Amino acid sequence: MASVKAKPNLLPQDIATLNVNELNPLTPYVISRQATINIGTIGHVAHGKSTVVKAISGVQTVRFTSEFKRNITIKLGYANAKIFKCDNQECPRPGCYKSYRSNTEDSPNCERPGCGGKMHLLRHVSFVDCPGHDVLMATMLNGAAVMDAALLLIAGNESCPQPQTSEHIAAIEIMNLKNIIILQNKIDLVKEAAAQEQYGQILKFIQGTIAEGCPIIPISAQMKYNIDVICEYIVKKIPIPPRDFTSDPRMIVIRSFDVNKPGSRVDELKGGVAGGSILKGVLKIGDEIEVRPGVISKELDGKMKCSPIFSKIVSLFAEENELQYAVPGGLIGVGTKIDPTLCRADRLVGQVLGSVGKLPEIFTTLEVNFFLLRRLLGVKSEGDKQNKVKKLSKDDTLMVNIGSTSTGCRVIAVKHDLAKLALLTPVCTQEGEKIALSRRVDKNWRLIGWGEIQRGMSEKA
Amino acid sequence: MNKTDKYFENKRKCMFQEWYPTFKQVTFSSTIIPLPKIFIDYLNSDHFVSNEQEFPQYRNDDPEFLDDESWSTPRRSTIVDSKYYQSYGSDSDSDSDDSDDSNDDDKKKNSRIIKESEFQHLLDEIKSIITKYGGYVLPKLNWSAPKDATFMNAFCTLKCSTPTDVFLLLKSSDFINHDLAQFETNEQDDDLTITPYVLVLRKWQNLTESMEFRCFVKDKKLLGISQRDTSTYYSFLKDKKESIQESIESFFNQNIKDKFSQDSYTFDAYVTKENKVWLIDFNPIHPSTDSLLFDWEEFFPELIVDDEESTPISEQDKLKLIQDLEFRLIENREGIRPNLAMESRLPMDLKDSSQSSAINDLLEKFKDKLQ
Ligand SMILES: Nc1nc2c(ncn2[C@@H]2O[C@H](COP(=O)(O)OP(=O)(O)OP(=O)(O)O)[C@@H](O)[C@H]2O)c(=O)[nH]1
Ligand SMILES: [Mg+2]
Ligand SMILES: [Zn+2]
Numbered sequence: 163m164a165s166v167k168a169k170p171n172l173l174p175q176d177i178a179t180l181n182v183n184e185l186n187p188l189t190p191y192v193i194s195r196q197a198t199i200n201i202g203t204i205g206h207v208a209h210g211k212s213t214v215v216k217a218i219s220g221v222q223t224v225r226f227t228s229e230f231k232r233n234i235t236i237k238l239g240y241a242n243a244k245i246f247k248c249d250n251q252e253c254p255r256p257g258c259y260k261s262y263r264s265n266t267e268d269s270p271n272c273e274r275p276g277c278g279g280k281m282h283l284l285r286h287v288s289f290v291d292c293p294g295h296d297v298l299m300a301t302m303l304n305g306a307a308v309m310d311a312a313l314l315l316i317a318g319n320e321s322c323p324q325p326q327t328s329e330h331i332a333a334i335e336i337m338n339l340k341n342i343i344i345l346q347n348k349i350d351l352v353k354e355a356a357a358q359e360q361y362g363q364i365l366k367f368i369q370g371t372i373a374e375g376c377p378i379i380p381i382s383a384q385m386k387y388n389i390d391v392i393c394e395y396i397v398k399k400i401p402i403p404p405r406d407f408t409s410d411p412r413m414i415v416i417r418s419f420d421v422n423k424p425g426s427r428v429d430e431l432k433g434g435v436a437g438g439s440i441l442k443g444v445l446k447i448g449d450e451i452e453v454r455p456g457v458i459s460k461e462l463d464g465k466m467k468c469s470p471i472f473s474k475i476v477s478l479f480a481e482e483n484e485l486q487y488a489v490p491g492g493l494i495g496v497g498t499k500i501d502p503t504l505c506r507a508d509r510l511v512g513q514v515l516g517s518v519g520k521l522p523e524i525f526t527t528l529e530v531n532f533f534l535l536r537r538l539l540g541v542k543s544e545g546d547k548q549n550k551v552k553k554l555s556k557d558d559t560l561m562v563n564i565g566s567t568s569t570g571c572r573v574i575a576v577k578h579d580l581a582k583l584a585l586l587t588p589v590c591t592q593e594g595e596k597i598a599l600s601r602r603v604d605k606n607w608r609l610i611g612w613g614e615i616q617r618g619m620s621e622k623a
Numbered sequence: 624m625n626k627t628d629k630y631f632e633n634k635r636k637c638m639f640q641e642w643y644p645t646f647k648q649v650t651f652s653s654t655i656i657p658l659p660k661i662f663i664d665y666l667n668s669d670h671f672v673s674n675e676q677e678f679p680q681y682r683n684d685d686p687e688f689l690d691d692e693s694w695s696t697p698r699r700s701t702i703v704d705s706k707y708y709q710s711y712g713s714d715s716d717s718d719s720d721d722s723d724d725s726n727d728d729d730k731k732k733n734s735r736i737i738k739e740s741e742f743q744h745l746l747d748e749i750k751s752i753i754t755k756y757g758g759y760v761l762p763k764l765n766w767s768a769p770k771d772a773t774f775m776n777a778f779c780t781l782k783c784s785t786p787t788d789v790f791l792l793l794k795s796s797d798f799i800n801h802d803l804a805q806f807e808t809n810e811q812d813d814d815l816t817i818t819p820y821v822l823v824l825r826k827w828q829n830l831t832e833s834m835e836f837r838c839f840v841k842d843k844k845l846l847g848i849s850q851r852d853t854s855t856y857y858s859f860l861k862d863k864k865e866s867i868q869e870s871i872e873s874f875f876n877q878n879i880k881d882k883f884s885q886d887s888y889t890f891d892a893y894v895t896k897e898n899k900v901w902l903i904d905f906n907p908i909h910p911s912t913d914s915l916l917f918d919w920e921e922f923f924p925e926l927i928v929d930d931e932e933s934t935p936i937s938e939q940d941k942l943k944l945i946q947d948l949e950f951r952l953i954e955n956r957e958g959i960r961p962n963l964a965m966e967s968r969l970p971m972d973l974k975d976s977s978q979s980s981a982i983n984d985l986l987e988k989f990k991d992k993l994q
Contacts, residue, residue: 221957240960416959417854419832419855420831421855421856421858423857423859423863423896424831424834425896437959438959458777458778460679460777460784465680465682466679466680466681466777467681468681479956481957482955482956482957493960494959495959503829506832507780508779509778509779510779512774526681526683527681527683527688527689529694529695531697533708533709535707535708535709536706536708538972539972551709557672557674557675558671558672559671559673559794561774561775561795561970563968563969563970568968568969570774570775570791570795572673572678574675574689575689575691577691577694578711579697579711580694580695580697582688582689584678584680586678586679586775586776586777586791587774588681598970600969600970601669601671602669602671603669605667606797606970607795607967607969607970607971608971608972609970609972611708617688619683619685619688619689621681621683621684622683623684
């Protein structure tokens, strides 16, 4: 990654001339400003996942090097990058491919001395730390392919298979990822013969798995060796994902905040900001939107009440880039006219944002068809009684994951494999949706089973 | 807390009940309730039930829905592998012998069943404190608030209006677990014995996260100030940086420096729009305190122990020791970042850092389920 500090010169977006039927994940006006392809990065922390993402995207991660820290694991989350190719035919591959930060102008000069070519923007990708637990859970519940491809990292200075590698492959299978690129990292630390030998081990290891036949690239993220090869493969091997741009837009909120200076006058107050990933459709500045379930409050008689929020989009952004309209891909920030105090401290996390009147229903109580695991996961010994999953009973307090929402619930009644659950926070969802159930065991939330929503009850109007 | 912990004294002095009496005037109104052993056992127990009257309720549009008798016919779109999943068919299931569980589990520490009515006195006390503070409070124990458990709160915050709201948060939080692991309670003690633990109820304030700052003090010298919500860029902070720093410095000199019992520690400050500073909390110099935009190494290089997991750092990468006050903010908009604290909203089984191969197991079973 090279740093282009120059003020970005991005293509202007114009809602007046926008025709969503003509948009696709390669539309120049879109990829000039936002990512349209999601790539999961899978691998053990110490194997250099964040270094690779940094080498490609230029997004700096925080370093935690010592035990004197609560989180040793580096959590990157999301990072976007633009991938370019030099338009000079003479410019040799793979060096003619290059990646820059998301805010880079669309046709920087080729950096090869004496080339004189212009770089041409081909892709705008979003790297997602994977299997991020949320991504994994969402995929398991919805079956939807959140990721379009994956980079699987293997440390070149260790023998293959490494602990966890088979787990990673299993995760890739679950996420139904067909497009995988294996990166043999830290190649600078080993002799060529050793790298060759490991290459053979990897080939053998992936035989018969979903990763069979995928490209294996030796790289050094530290020395930035072969990063251009990764870029070339991303362009050539990862197919353009099919996307639904024409349905009513829907976004899952994963962040919400209030960016105002305390004490701002009403007329200078900025509305609340919601951030998340768009599942389908296109969000545009000026759109009237609804957020469900909305504001939760307590009435004088002690009963809880939820009121959906109605508002308008006033700004959109992807990383640092301002947008006029946003499509699925990466994480999108949505500036609204919502009372900012309602957005403080992630209060809207797990809620759904979309067109007015087009969102699923809001349920306060669910009837679910559930199936419980016999014993807790990861426990091999059959005899161990403590690890048996107890049946559900009335009044149990559980954690329930529905789509990307989690909330607490109380079991109201159970009959065979049906249960009624009173939710702590209402959920915007629909019948047939899958849920995960967890219970407190040894003071941890442990998965005890899955379920499917049979029907839901809404709040009385 | 194990006494060999080298940071023990520092940590103990940061307990709420240790500092609150001295700093009452400069922090939010709070009430400290010493906790009896029965309540600690209740928090430690896996038994987690809520009764209908206490659990938050919404107005129903269909009373029949809640009926024990009215059930729909399951769609059964999902096929279940009986090797992994319990079955409920008419044929008796040899493995679903729940009946004898209770006897077996009695010996297990976490399984004691304690009803809330067994500590009625405490319940009443919490209720009256909530009323005293105008209806809403924020709960915490000696050190920690259950910030990781906001999904177990109807408002998705730490705002509680009933004792049940408080218990739901406390029983769901790993941060609270962390506090509960600091002192051994004696199994032999009777239920009413007062433990070293306290429940703190603080009057609910409508705070703006952007105005919370963590301040680092070494040898009575204020060396660092960091934005506390490090996941968000607040553009207005740049312009206010100087005035915020001045306010915090003078607050520190007047109200903290010579009054706190320790020489090195961190404290959290809230700055109002009039630049008045409030104290939120003290935190020890300890790995469990988040150093936010600083690295502990920049203040206390002597405490850093390199372990095998970490990548060795070269001399040139070593961080510079901070000797004069530095104020760090998130300086540019980087777009939306996920809030990492949200990880606690998912079952532990999905965390790949765990020793067990739970993820693998999960994936295997899930795959089977699909087939
Ligand atoms: N809205 C609101 N938030 C509050 C209030 N009191 C505290 N908070 C928030 O709750 C968070 C936790 O409070 P602390 O007492 O600092 O929690 P803690 O567990 O000591 O936190 P760490 O030291 O970071 O582990 C703070 O960051 C505040 O944002 C309140 O009255 N109202
Ligand atoms: Mg604290
Ligand atoms: Zn060139």
